[in-house]
Amino acid sequence: MKLAILSRAPNSYSTQRLQVAAHDRGHKVRVLNTLRFAIDLSGDEPDLQYRGKQLSDYDAILPRIGASITYFGTAVVRQFEQMDVYTPNTSIGINNSRDKLRSLQILSRHDVSIPASTFVRDRLDVADAIQRVGGAPVIIKLLEGTQGIGVILAPDAKIAESIIETLQSVGTNVLLQRFVSESRGRDVRAFVVGDRVVAAMRRVAQGDEFRSNVHRGGSAEAVDLDPTFATTAVRAAQIMGLRVAGVDMLESDHGPLILEVNSSPGLQGIETATGLDVAGAVIDHIDNQVAFPELDVRQRLSVSTGYGVAEILVRDDSEYVGQTITESGLRDRDITPLSLHRGSTVIPNPRPARVLEGGDRLLCFGNLEEMRGLIPARRKRRAKVADLPEEPLVTHVEERHDEGQPTPDE
Ligand SMILES: Nc1ncnc2c1ncn2[C@@H]1O[C@H](COP(=O)(O)OP(=O)(O)O)[C@@H](O)[C@H]1O
Ligand SMILES: [Mg+2]
Known part of the structure; x- marks a missing residue:
């Protein structure tokens, strides 16, 4: 190639x-x-x-x-x-x-764990936000920092509040995150290529530094990755749409927590620590996949009007339970199942003889009208969320003199 x-x-x-x-x-x-x-x-x-x-x-x-x-x-x-x-x-x-908030937002709806994180703008919401992620000490992060620069460990809530206020006053947005203390000064970097981890290392910070970045003096050693860490790393890379990625994870008491997914991971640290040919793995993967350039399925398919992609839920009380895909009659209704999600497994291109179970989710391409009644109701949020206090229709708008001219879309 x-x-x-x-x-x-x-x-x-x-x-x-x-x-x-x-x-x-x-x-x-x-x-x-x-x-x-x-x-x-x-x-x-x-x-x-x-x-x-x-x-x-x-x-x-x-x-x-x-x-x-x-x-x-x-x-x-x-x-x-x-x-x-x-x-x-x-x-x-x-x-x-590239944006720590954006990537955590995307990861958070999937079956991978992230450190409890929150993002607020108004200083009135900061105190609650700190409590929400477990209280002080708390991690404050710039959204686009790298090499450990822009990651702060604030020892108490008052200091955290003033750091956040200071940063926001100069127009810098920050993310608040639970300090995963059991992983203090260590993290794991898994180098993902395609659907596997080709090399992994643990980075350990120097002295009492809590950041394990090599740029902050951290040292790296090869690590035999536990399978749950490997699976988590691959899933995170896939969710982010990256086939070559450096996935950083904290080792919490409850397993791997995704910190970030890097799209241009360096090779020097990981090849030196592990002695593995990571570069070769990257090239071999590209060579293997080169025939499949990225295409936006929804965009391409939406050109055929009236057709589209939807996820169909097989409810426990559905007539489809126990039927094969053929017997379900989906294909006769102009609906083609592309993949079947069952628990945490995915069955691509399910065979016509595949028997459906309650709880299955079928990703289908087909006639939108036919699929309408089969789409699951929007997932309800927690059964009982405390009702917000009644707000008066017009609230007092606080004048802000510290924010400069508002931009036109504000
Ligand atoms: N929530 C956290 N709990 C404990 N340590 C953390 C946390 N977030 C970051 N760290 C430490 O700080 C380092 C840098 O954080 P990270 O989010 O990866 O930023 P950067 O992009 O600058 O590397 C991590 O490698 C880890 O050692
Ligand atoms: Mg990092």
């Missing part, structure tokens, strides 16, 4: 290793500076220029987009996606992974 590594650091350890691994396997590989692309929407088809010239054909890209160029970098990746060039990490995945 012909592979482009998108990177601004051609001489870095990671880029070099990936380039050599691709070359050794007989692939054509080039390192292209992400910032030298021009996104070209002037012709009939989406196109890219590189250093002022028409870009030649590539089969795949491997984006290594640094945090400082996320906007432009993901725009370039998105353009490759429009041109049907394979990328292991999608532009959406990279974007989502």
Whole structure:
């Protein structure tokens, strides 16, 4: 295959290793500076220029987009996606992974655990927020920090409140998170490629530092990953839409907690700690998947009006329970099951002879009208949430002099 590594650091350890691994396997590989692309929407088809010239054909890209160029970098990746060039990490995945709040929001609805986290804006809500995540000491995080910079351990609630107020006064949003004290100064990095963990290490902080980042002096050692950690890491990467990812987890008393999912994980630390050929695994995965460029199924399918994708729930009292997919008559109703979710397992392309059980969820493509009655009712939130106090219709709006001019959409 012909592979482009998108990177601004051609001489870095990671880029070099990936380039050599691709070359050794007989692939054509080039390192292209992400910032030298021009996104070209002037012709009939989406196109890219590189250093002022028409870009030649590539089969795949491997984006290594640094945090400082996320906007432009993901725009370039998105353009490759429009041109049907394979990328292991999608532009959406990279974007989502860059913001700690956004990634935790996405992960939180799935079956992976995260440290209790909360996000508030008004200072009147800060005290409650701290209690919600377990009280002080509490972790305060910048949404887009890296290398441990922007992660603060506030010893008590008053200090936490004043740190948050200070940061918000300069327009910086922060996330509040439970301090997982049993994992103080340690975390686990699992390097995920496709649907497996190819290498893992534990990082241990220096001295009384609570952050285990190598940039904060932490040291790394290879670790034999417990299967629950491996499964959690792979799920987190998949949920984020990343096929090459560095998944950081805390080791809590209740198992793995996902801290973050990195879309351009470095290779030096993990290859040095484990002695494994991580670069080779990345290249082999791309080579294996290159025929399957990303496509937005919903977008493509929605072109056929009246048809779409929906998830059908087989209720316990449904007539479908005990019937095969054929007997259910779904196909006769113009509904095609694409995958079957049963508990925590997924059965892709379920066979017509597959017997349905109560609680099964079938992801289907089909006639929207036919599917309407089969879609589960919207999930109810907790049975009894304390009712909010009655608010007067017009509340007093506090004048804020500290926020500068409001932007037009505020
Ligand atoms: N909720 C937490 N509880 C305990 N330690 C934490 C928590 N959040 C972060 N840490 C420590 O701080 C380090 C940096 O946090 P992280 O969220 O990964 O930010 P960064 O993107 O800067 O690496 C982690 O590797 C971990 O050692
Ligand atoms: Mg980290």
